[in-house]
Amino acid sequence: MLSARAACLFHAVFGGCWRTGVQLELYVLSVSGVSEKNPRHDLYFATQHEPVAHEQVSRRSRQCVRVTAGELLLISGEEPSLIAMAPGAMTRIAGMRALTAPSSTLARSLQRSCAARREMSRWSKVPLGPEDAILGVTVAYNHDPNPKKINLGVGAYRDDEGKPFVLESVRMAERILLEAENAMEYLPVAGDKTFVKNALKLAFGSECSAAPGFENFAGMQTLSGTGACRMGGELLARFYDAPDVYLPTPSWANHTPIFKDAGCTVKGYTYYDASTCGLDFKGMVADIEKMPPSSVVLLHACAHNPTGVDPSKAQWDQLSALMREKHLVPFFDMAYQGFTSGDADVDAYAPRKFLKDGHHMILAQSFSKNFGLYGHRVGCLSFACDSVAEAQAVESQLKILARPMYSNPPIHGVRVVNEILQEKTLESKWRLEMQGMAERITGMRMKLRSGLEARGSAKIWDHITSQNGMFCYSGLTPEQVGRLSTEWSVYLTKNGRISMAGVTSRSVEYLADAIHAVTK
Ligand code: PLA
16 A cells, blocks of 8 residues: 555655655644545555654554644654555645754755744644535546546536636627726725616616616625625624525525624525425425514525526516515525526516515625626625615615725726626627527537437436526435546536536537436
């Protein structure tokens, strides 16, 4: 076990500067890819390493140890083949200190590490946290050297070459902005007022936004959809008497920490029926009927994440009536406007209906996906209030919440959105590009389903084409998802969610091979 491969890994970790007889103090910075079920994923030290008089030393072993983050170990070796790392394990070691005279190369490397450890020891009580359930998939994907690897974790749209996609309408708006040589001053705490108006118009349509009462909306520019949800949660926790937020089961993995960290109590309601891969509408209605009055109900406006399952128009109408009757507060998260049907107006059916029905609703909007502005963090949060005075009060408190958190939001992305939504030709171009993205995803859904059927899969894959938006909630088990990554270098979130926006004409056949192989 600790032979040539071990030596090779050892060299990778220590830069090939080992010398017989050297003793090292090692600080284990992090260990990942290790699980109780998967003990192969250990880091082994095969040497005599003795405990030293140091409070942080926690392991003794003659042969090999399973290390954990935060441990300090003393290593003294007679041979260079000291360390073996099982495949898949990622272990970062820092803070080496030589206890005997090292070679000059080692000395230099150790000096650097010693400095690192001295710094690090101040924070040694900070436990290592796990990677994010969604963004951590990209971390694992980045570590994989297989040229065939596919990242279907995060919901980020790719073109048919698998490349990140910048919309031409966005590029055109940027060129206009470059020419304009705008100042780069701070925005107000609540962001760009014109952008907020444009965002509300996009959500509710020009008809709704011209209707009386629309001036009663309180709105602010936020750090994208995540920031909108968080600021909404913060306001609820500070000023709302019943900050119980009900999330659909399942929901976007970040919803629970967002609302919990904001200080709300998070509860769940029935949403998905695994037996039909569809909506459990009966269960949803039954749960909503039981909610105490004034509870906040989080609803995905369209393209539900992760299931891709949305209520029909008739079901939305029924939900709106029920929630009015039960005095519940709808909190819409609209992160994929345009990704269900390809048409932003069609996809906004639910929030528009709820607004017409007179709900005191909350709306979180993201411009990451539909405008492809992911890294620019463009979002909007709004509250339907009863009067201008009420809206002003809500806005004033949102500003008080935002100022000590991030002071004011970024300026570039909202300028891009304003250029597009205020200029007819650019807006039409954007709408066409949005439709193109939605159509490409639909095409990939069809190819993946027919690819699996053509391979003679005994499973039913109708849901690949019946679900909406960016994601396919495949029904793959965590074990099958694990096999997809280890055997095929295909990366998805553990819950079996496939980001269809990352599938391409070239990769779809390989993906069908992979899914067929692990579901046989
Ligand atoms: N709301 C929902 C339902 C989302 O799926 C996402 C993003 C957001 C809000 C927030 O996105 P934003 O902050 O960029 O506007 N969900 C992604 C990315 C696409 C993520 O997890 O951050 C996802 O892969 O689920």
